[in-house]
Structures are given as structure tokens and as C-alpha cells.
Amino acid sequence: MTTATIPAAPATTAHTAAPAFTADPTVHRVLTGDRPTGPLHLGHYFGTLQNRVRLQRQGVEMFVVIADYQVITDRDSADRLAEHTENLVLDYLAAGLDPDRATIFTHSAVPALNQLLLPFLSLVSVSELSRNPTVKDEIAHSGQAAVNGLMFTYPVHQAADILFCKANLVPVGQDQLPHLEVARTVARRFNERYPHADGSAVFPRPEALLSDAPLLLGTDGGKMSKSRGNAVSLGATEDETARLIRGAKTDTDRRIGYDPVNRPEVASLVLLAALCQDRTPEEIAAELGDGGSAVLKRTVTESVNEFLRPMRDRRAELATDRGYLRQVLRDGAERANAVADATLAEVRAVMGSI
Structure with missing residues (x-):
């Protein structure tokens, strides 16, 4: 070596x-x-x-x-x-x-x-x-x-x-x-x-x-951590993923933007969707527009589940x-x-x- x-x-x-x-x-x-x-x-x-x-x-x-x-x-x-x-x-x-x-x-x-x-x-x-x-x-x-x-x-x-x-x-x-x-x-x-x-x-x-x-912030807006229950684990089910993201902290502004300084929780969710889709967060934000947090969370959930599906399938196979x-x-x-x-x-x- x-x-x-x-x-x-x-x-x-x-x-x-x-x-x-x-x-x-x-x-x-x-x-x-x-x-x-x-x-x-x-x-x-x-x-x-x-x-x-x-x-x-x-x-x-x-x-x-x-x-x-x-x-x-x-x-x-x-x-x-x-x-x-x-x-x-x-x-x-x-x-x-x-x-x-x-x-x-x-x-x-x-x-x-x-x-x-x-x-x-x-x-x-x-x-x-x-x-x-x-x-x-x-x-x-x-x-x-x-x-x-x-x-x-x-x-x-x-x-x-x-x-x-x-x-x-x-x-x-x-x-x-x-x-x-x-x-x-x-x-x-x-x-x-x-x-x-x-x-x-x-x-x-x-x-x-x-x-x-x-x-990436945890769903509570703090540091993502194993011990705080604020993170989507790689082995989580699709339903568990949806539940965690549905409870993620956002804000009251319906306009979705990517502003990590002033809107860190929303920006973190936008970034997560972008990473999963291999796109820029600005593109994701522009696409979501005035959809509000419900549309944002649905997009993030779908993006995460789609991205992790092959990894989760492989993980389930190995776990046997x-x-x-x-x-x-x-x-x-x-x-x-x-x-x-x-x-x-x-x-x-x-x-x-x-």
C-alpha cells in the first residue's frame, strides 16, 4: 500500500x-x-x-x-x-x-x-x-x-x-x-x-x-443530529420520511426562496430537494414560487424518497x-x-x- x-x-x-x-x-x-x-x-x-x-x-x-x-x-x-x-x-x-x-x-x-x-x-x-x-x-x-x-x-x-x-x-x-x-x-x-x-x-x-x-439543518431548525430525532435516517421508511419532513420548521411566508441567512429553515429544505434532484436550490425555489410550505414539504418528501429508494433497497437486501x-x-x-x-x-x- x-x-x-x-x-x-x-x-x-x-x-x-x-x-x-x-x-x-x-x-x-x-x-x-x-x-x-x-x-x-x-x-x-x-x-x-x-x-x-x-x-x-x-x-x-x-x-x-x-x-x-x-x-x-x-x-x-x-x-x-x-x-x-x-x-x-x-x-x-x-x-x-x-x-x-x-x-x-x-x-x-x-x-x-x-x-x-x-x-x-x-x-x-x-x-x-x-x-x-x-x-x-x-x-x-x-x-x-x-x-x-x-x-x-x-x-x-x-x-x-x-x-x-x-x-x-x-x-x-x-x-x-x-x-x-x-x-x-x-x-x-x-x-x-x-x-x-x-x-x-x-x-x-x-x-x-x-x-x-x-x-443541512434538522427538522427542528437546529443542528441535524442522531440523538435529537430531527433527521431523516438513511434507513427510514418512506412514511417515516414523510412524517418527519411534514413536521419540519418553516415560516409564514408563502413565497419560497433560497435565503440561508434570513430564512434558514426554508433554505435548508430547498437545498435538500436540490441535492436530491442534482439541481441548484435557486432552480427549486423558483419552481415552487408561491406554493407555500405545504408544497415545499411535499416536494422535499418526494425528492428524498426517490433519491434514497435505491440505497434503501440495497440496505434492506444487505440486512438479511x-x-x-x-x-x-x-x-x-x-x-x-x-x-x-x-x-x-x-x-x-x-x-x-x-
Whole structure:
């Protein structure tokens, strides 16, 4: 498997746009993933899944981690973990990820990956972790009276996720850049402290592939979330989809327009219909005219159901064979373990711990 050599980068995180790497996609290795806390929804599809499938088709090597250990960063227990994990695999495959080309695995199935956390923690100070803005935000929204150690250190755990396979490209949103900067810092400091005998680096410094995915709001006008019941899941029935969209928040203006600043809820619904129809939101808004929210919601419902129908059919077919889903995870774990074991052996060698 091929990885690119990342040149020395400035202190701030490097950003890569899609056109910059498609000329030779095979030199890139991507690490991406999700926590198994519930079903994936339309926000996930248009925000990440669609792009993962596109990258895979372009020939980019992809590792997809189902971050089961990270479920307990902000909750007391990992409820229905096996079920949620298998359902994530269902969503991945139904969306178009090919398990023969993408390595799909769980945290807990790759011990060597998690062993990297220990030397990596020695490279990051407590004050650096406490200043991480994403960690501070997660802590503020966790609802927990006390913060556990995993919550505090999980940016370093994510660095292990990225670096175990020597990923050099990580799709992230703007709010996740601080986490990627931790991975880049860990890679730089490890390379400086423990270079190969010839002076070469062990780890690449991963770059951010910033998403240009559109922002879709939940049906309540807030952030679309698995836990808030405000999102259409990829596995929802057509009737469930209609019910959720029928209850979506809009406004009293009958004229349908696309104005994300002043009419965010209406604009989000217009955008969703546009994404499903592969058209511009302006075209959808102009077509709906003075139809009001009822016509808008009917159009969105029909668009979503039509768009998701092939994916849902594929998902229903795959769901009849749970053994196959577990085999996908076993195969992915076997490949991920081979990579992680080699990386850990290399780390031990340069640290002189063999």
C-alpha cells in the first residue's frame, strides 16, 4: 500500500481541496470514520458518505474506522453497540463503499492501534490538551458533571487513528481542524524525537481535506443530529420520511426562496430537494414560487424518497445477511491489524523498545 511523503508544513494545519489531489489520487491514503451511536442520516450522506464514495472511485486508498471506543467519551455506557456497529456497516455499503477497496474496521478490533496512544500521549502536554477548542466544546455539551480521561485525551486517540495507517489526507469540517492539528503535532514531534537511523521520518504529517458539504439543518431548525430525532435516517421508511419532513420548521411566508441567512429553515429544505434532484436550490425555489410550505414539504418528501429508494433497497437486501456484515468487519480488522502491527513494530524499533 502506497503513502505519499508530506513535505514539511507550517505550524498551521495544511488544507487540501479536492481538485488539488485528483491528478494522482493513488498516492493518498485517507482515514475517516464515525462513532456507532445511532443511524446515519441525510446530513451524514451529503456531508461525508457521498464524498467517501467519490474518493474511493477515484482510486484513493481508504480506511474507515468505526470508533466504538470513542462512544464512551461522553456517555456512561455504550448502549446497543453491536447493533449500531452493524447498522453503520449497512449504511456504508448501501451508500456505495466497497469493502474490497475500503478497509472498514472497529477500534476495539485493532490492539496495536490503541497501543500507539501511550507514546503519543508523552508528546502532548496537559495544557495543550486543555486548550483544544473542540475538546472544550465537547465537554461543554456533554452534560456530564465530571469529564473522564478519555474525553480529555481523545484528540490523541484520534491521532493514533490517523497515524497508525500513515494516512496523509483526512476529510474534516472546519470545527475539526484542531483535532487534526494534534495529529500533525504528534507526527512532527515523534519524527523529531525518534527518526529512523538514516534520519527519515516515521510518520507523514496528515493534511486536511476540508469539506465543502452544504449545511443541512434538522427538522427542528437546529443542528441535524442522531440523538435529537430531527433527521431523516438513511434507513427510514418512506412514511417515516414523510412524517418527519411534514413536521419540519418553516415560516409564514408563502413565497419560497433560497435565503440561508434570513430564512434558514426554508433554505435548508430547498437545498435538500436540490441535492436530491442534482439541481441548484435557486432552480427549486423558483419552481415552487408561491406554493407555500405545504408544497415545499411535499416536494422535499418526494425528492428524498426517490433519491434514497435505491440505497434503501440495497440496505434492506444487505440486512438479511448479518453474517456478511460481520465478515466485512472481520476482513477489515485483518487488514487494519496487519498495518497497525507493522507501524507499532516500527515505532518500537525507533524508540529502542524491542
